[in-house]
Amino acid sequence: MTTSAELLCPKCCDNEPLARHEISAPGVASKVTIAFCPRCRGAWIDAGALESLHELRQYIPHAGGNIMWKRDLTRGVCAACGDRPVLERLSVGAFGVDRCPQCQGLWFDGGELGPTLTDQGYEALLRALRQPAKSTT
Numbered sequence: 001m002t003t004s005a006e007l008l009c010p011k012c013c014d015n016e017p018l019a020r021h022e023i024s025a026p027g028v029a030s031k032v033t034i035a036f037c038p039r040c041r042g043a044w045i046d047a048g049a050l051e052s053l054h055e056l057r058q059y060i061p062h063a064g065g066n067i068m069w070k071r072d073l074t075r076g077v078c079a080a081c082g083d084r085p086v087l088e089r090l091s092v093g094a095f096g097v098d099r100c101p102q103c104q105g106l107w108f109d110g111g112e113l114g115p116t117l118t119d120q121g122y123e124a125l126l127r128a129l130r131q132p133a134k135s136t137t
């Protein structure tokens with residue numbers, strides 16, 4: 001079965017397809033789909049998936065090495081929206097996250113997902129998401 005809505009990496013220039021991982025756990029009602037880029041180790045979650053991501057944080061595999069890997073990448077475009085709007089950068093304490101201004105999906109560069117999975121990082125991210133993004137262009 002093929003999915004028509006293939007997600008492409010926001011940051012890799014040659015449209016690297018993302019590999020989706022559905023995370024669920026016994027006794028946890030929610031599940032979450034994370035799309036990892038095999039090349040740059042970034043990770044995409046859809047809008048509204050952040051809460052489930054936090055609930056399931058201990059079950060998230062170090063898939064793609066996102067948690068270990070750190071690299072600074074340029075601004076990217078949305079993985080999910082057809083017209084690929086440019087992601088806006090949010091500063092969250094010591095790390096950062098990219099958000100799609102249109103669908104509100106979130107992109108974590110390699111190394112940015114790990115800090116988000118801690119209680120502190122999650123709280124900081126929720127605070128940041130309530131504020132308008134600072135444009136860096």
Ligand SMILES: [Zn+2]
Nearest residue numbers: 009012037040
């Ligand atoms: Zn990539």
Ligand SMILES: [Zn+2]
Nearest residue numbers: 078081100103
């Ligand atoms: Zn979008």
